[in-house]
């Protein structure tokens with residue numbers, strides 16, 4: 040009996056250690072796989088990254104206020120800090136900035152196979168998926184938006200502008216001038232969806 044009790048205690052201890060180990064361990068930061076073709080050209084509707092009303096609506100979706108069946112924060116945490124093992128930490132800028140908006144949208148729509156992240160497209164219309172994302176990015180990429188032409192997250196004030204000619208941002212060294220930002224046609228797209 041005594042041994043059983045001790046063993047039980049030891050086992051509880053081990054489980055505790057395992058759990059903490061899992062929480063802390065996120066593994067090395069790796070870029071996500073590219074979005075499949077049907078999602079590759081999906082982008083945040085023009086103006087939404089900077090739209091506080093959209094972001095506020097996204098918060099209500101993310102926290103299950105709008106629809107209790109959709110509660111992203113039950114796994115991802117109200118502050119982006121995961122509460123369920125396996126969910127990534129949205130506050131980690133270095134990781135999150137590796138995800139183009141099309142990849143996030145794809146994952147939210149179709150889920151991630153063999154994980155707790157399921158497909159949300161049947162519960163969330165396309166616009167609501169974008170709104171949830173506009174909010175979700177505030178944890179690690181606040182004040183930034185994904186620039187489709189430059190293929191990177193940039194401060195809101197720089198969205199749709201050409202990359203700075205010289206200096207900080209490394210542009211592909213092919214000697215060509217940075218492509219003119221196709222901000223205009225991006226502006227009309229996106230909104231309509233299908």
Ligand code: HEC
Pocket residue numbers: 101109110111112113114115123124125126127128143144146147151154155156157159163171172175
């Ligand atoms: C039941 C738990 C759960 C719920 C609810 C949930 N997720 Fe996830 N989500 C996960 C897990 C776990 C992953 C990590 C999957 C993996 O291993 O790549 C994930 C991944 C993601 C990713 C991809 C980034 C990454 O971590 O690789 C995004 C974006 C995302 N979730 C957004 C959402 C949004 C938006 C909602 C609400 C509509 C939501 N999630 C609801 C568990 C959940």
